[in-house]
Amino acid sequence: MDKDELEFLKELRDEFYQDTPEQLDSCEEIILTFKTTGDKSNIDKLKRTIHSLKGSAQAVDLANMASFFHKFETILAASSGCTNISNLVNFLLLFVEGIRNYLSSLRTAGDCTSCETNLTTLLNINKIE
Amino acid sequence: MPLNTDLDTLAQQTKNRLLDINTQVKILIVEDTAIQAKKLKFYLEKLGYQIVWSENGKLALEELDKNSFHLVITDVQMPEMNGLEMLESIRSNSKLKNTPVIVITTLDNDDVCEQSITLGADDFIAKPFQHREINLRIQNILERKRSEEFTRIQLNAIESSMDGMAILNQNGQYIYVNEAQVKVFGYVGSEEFVGNYWESLYEENEIKKLNEEIWPIFKKEGKWLGEIMAKRKDGTKYEQEISLTMIDNGKFVSICRDISERKRMEREKEILQKKLYLTSRLASIGGLAAGVSQEISVPLNELISNVSNLKMMFKENTPIEQSKMQPFFSHLGNTITTITKIVNGLRDYSKVSHQHEQVDLDIHQIIKSTIELIGSSVQQKNIQIEINLNATNYHAGGDTAKFGQVILNMLFNAKESFEQAGNKKKGTIKVNTKNVDNLLIIEIIDDGLGIPDDIKPKIFDNFFTTKTNSTNGSNGTGLGLTICKTIVDEMKGTIEVNSIVNVGTTFTIKIPFICKNCLTAP
Ligand SMILES: Nc1ncnc2c1ncn2[C@@H]1O[C@H](COP(=O)(O)OP(=O)(O)O)[C@@H](O)[C@H]1O
Numbered sequence A: 001m002d003k004d005e006l007e008f009l010k011e012l013r014d015e016f017y018q019d020t021p022e023q024l025d026s027c028e029e030i031i032l033t034f035k036t037t038g039d040k041s042n043i044d045k046l047k048r049t050i051h052s053l054k055g056s057a058q059a060v061d062l063a064n065m066a067s068f069f070h071k072f073e074t075i076l077a078a079s080s081g082c083t084n085i086s087n088l089v090n091f092l093l094l095f096v097e098g099i100r101n102y103l104s105s106l107r108t109a110g111d112c113t114s115c116e117t118n119l120t121t122l123l124n125i126n127k128i129e
Numbered sequence B: 001m002p003l004n005t006d007l008d009t010l011a012q013q014t015k016n017r018l019l020d021i022n023t024q025v026k027i028l029i030v031e032d033t034a035i036q037a038k039k040l041k042f043y044l045e046k047l048g049y050q051i052v053w054s055e056n057g058k059l060a061l062e063e064l065d066k067n068s069f070h071l072v073i074t075d076v077q078m079p080e081m082n083g084l085e086m087l088e089s090i091r092s093n094s095k096l097k098n099t100p101v102i103v104i105t106t107l108d109n110d111d112v113c114e115q116s117i118t119l120g121a122d123d124f125i126a127k128p129f130q131h132r133e134i135n136l137r138i139q140n141i142l143e144r145k146r147s148e149e150f151t152r153i154q155l156n157a158i159e160s161s162m163d164g165m166a167i168l169n170q171n172g173q174y175i176y177v178n179e180a181q182v183k184v185f186g187y188v189g190s191e192e193f194v195g196n197y198w199e200s201l202y203e204e205n206e207i208k209k210l211n212e213e214i215w216p217i218f219k220k221e222g223k224w225l226g227e228i229m230a231k232r233k234d235g236t237k238y239e240q241e242i243s244l245t246m247i248d249n250g251k252f253v254s255i256c257r258d259i260s261e262r263k264r265m266e267r268e269k270e271i272l273q274k275k276l277y278l279t280s281r282l283a284s285i286g287g288l289a290a291g292v293s294q295e296i297s298v299p300l301n302e303l304i305s306n307v308s309n310l311k312m313m314f315k316e317n318t319p320i321e322q323s324k325m326q327p328f329f330s331h332l333g334n335t336i337t338t339i340t341k342i343v344n345g346l347r348d349y350s351k352v353s354h355q356h357e358q359v360d361l362d363i364h365q366i367i368k369s370t371i372e373l374i375g376s377s378v379q380q381k382n383i384q385i386e387i388n389l390n391a392t393n394y395h396a397g398g399d400t401a402k403f404g405q406v407i408l409n410m411l412f413n414a415k416e417s418f419e420q421a422g423n424k425k426k427g428t429i430k431v432n433t434k435n436v437d438n439l440l441i442i443e444i445i446d447d448g449l450g451i452p453d454d455i456k457p458k459i460f461d462n463f464f465t466t467k468t469n470s471t472n473g474s475n476g477t478g479l480g481l482t483i484c485k486t487i488v489d490e491m492k493g494t495i496e497v498n499s500i501v502n503v504g505t506t507f508t509i510k511i512p513f514i515c516k517n518c519l520t521a522p
C-alpha cells in the first residue's frame, strides 16, 4: 500500500465515523415509527440502511463491525413472523445503541473489547418469537 | 480506392476502428453508499479507468443516456431504482443493450445471483471484494466485448464492402459470399450463389487462362491479382479486377470488382487525349497563316522580278507588238495583285492572331498546368516527366495561351522523339527552370532520339519536319518550332537547341523575367 492509498483509506474511515451517527439516528427514527405504527415496511427500510452500513464498514476495513451488521441483518430477515413488537423494538434500539458506543470508542480509542462483547452477547441471546 | 486484397490489412483496419483499444476505458459505478462508491472509484481510477458515479439506477440510466460507457458496475440494493431494475432497463434499450454490466452482490444471496443472470448480467462480484479481483473481471469482460465487437465489425465490413468477397473450398465452390459478390455477378440472393463452381462465372477462354496461367502462379505464391473477363448470371460479360488469397485446407478468398466502368473511362480519356493532341496541331493554324504567307511571298517575289525582267526584255527588242501583249500583261498584273492581296491578307491575319496583350505570366504555373494537361497521355507511353522549378523569378511578360503552346509543342516533340526512337521506348522528360543574370531559363530535356547535326539548322524552319510517316498516325506539320520561336521572339527571348543523336535533346528558352521584388526593373 502506498502513501496515497493509506491516506485515502484514513480519510474514508474518518468519513465513516462522521457519517454513521446520522445513519444510526435515522435507524432509531425508523424503529420508533415502527413502534408507534406497527408498519412492517419500516423493518425493510431499516434492513436497507443496515445493509449499506455493513458495506461501508467493510469498505473501511472494520471487519468486526461489518460482521455485527451482518448478524443483525440476518436476525431482521427472520423477524417477519415476530409478534412481540415491544420486545423486538427494545432489541433493535439496544443494538443501535451498542453500535453507537462501539463506533465512538473506535473513533477515540481505536478499539473497544467490551463493546464487542456486549454486542456479541446481545446478538446471541436474542430470540425473536 | 484500390481493391483491398490484403486480408491482414483489412483485419488491422477493422481493429483500428475499435475505439476500445487505445482510448481510456470509461466505467459507470452505480452505488448508493458514498463510502463504498468512493473506494471503488479510488481503486479503479488508480488502475487507469475513467470513472463516473451515479447514486441509483434511475440516475445511472440518465447518465447512460447522455454519455457512453464501456462498462457498468452496479450495486443491487439502492433507493429509487435498484440494480436489477436498472439492468432490465439497460437490456431492453436498443442503444444500451450491449453495454456490459457487472453486478455487485452478497455471496449468500442466491436469489440475486440467479435474477441477475436471467436479466443478462455479464458477471458478478461478491462483497467484500479485493480490487484486484474486480480488475480481473473487468479485463475479462472488456476482452470478450472487444473480440465480439471485432468480429461484428469485421463481418459488417465484409458484408458492406463494395468489393465482392467470397470464400471458396478446395473444389472451387463458393461457400461464403457477401452481398457485393452476389450483385456484381447479377444474382439476387446469396442462397442462389453459394454452391456454384467458379467455372460457371467466367468466360470459357478465361477459364483456360485461369487454369493454365493463373492457377500455377496462385498455387505457388498463395496470391494472385489481375484482370479477367467475368460473366453475369444473364450471360453478359464485364471486366473484373480480382485478387485471390489462399487460406487454409485449400480454401481461398476471392475479392473482386467490376472495372468495366473504369476501363470505359480510361478509354474515353485516351480519346480525349488524342483530341487534345489534334487540337494542339490545329492551334498551329494561326502560325500556318504566317507560314503560308511567307511561302507564297517567295515565288511571288520571283514572279514579280521575272515579269519585270520580261518587261525590260520586251522594251529592248522592240519588234513585238505591244498591243497584243497588253492583255497578257494586265492579266499577269491582276494575278500578281490578287496574290499580293492574299499574301497581305494572310500576313494581316497572322498578325491579328498574334496581337495578344502582353501580360504578367506565372511561367511556373503555366508549365505545371501544361504538364498536367498532357500528363497522363505521356505516362501511358512509359514516359516520366520530372520538373525542377528552381527559378525564384519566374514571371515574364507574354500571353498565357501562347506560352502554353510553346511548352506544349516542346513536350510533344520530346514525347515524339521517344516514339521515333522505336517501339515506345521508355524515357524521361525533364523541365527545369533557373535564373541566370536577368534571365529566366527554361530547359526541356529529353533522352530520346536526338537530332542529327545536318538537320539541326533546319528544325526552326517553316514546314520542316522529319515526321512524314509518324507512328501515331498524324504527320508532322513542321510548324511547332517555328511557332515556338515566333512566340519566344515576341517575349524578347531566345530559343536554342543542343542535341546528340541517341543521347537526347535539350531546348533552352531564355526570356527576361519581371522582377517582383526588385526596386528597378532588370
Ligand atoms: N525533342 C526533339 N528530339 C528530336 N527531334 C526533334 C525534337 N524536337 C524537334 N525535333 C525535330 O525538329 C523537327 C521540327 O519540329 P516541329 O517544328 O515541332 O515540327 P513537327 O513536330 O511537326 O515535325 C521535328 O520533325 C524533329 O525532327
Ligand SMILES: [Mg+2]
Binding pocket: B409, B412, B413, B476, B480, B481
Ligand atoms: Mg512538333
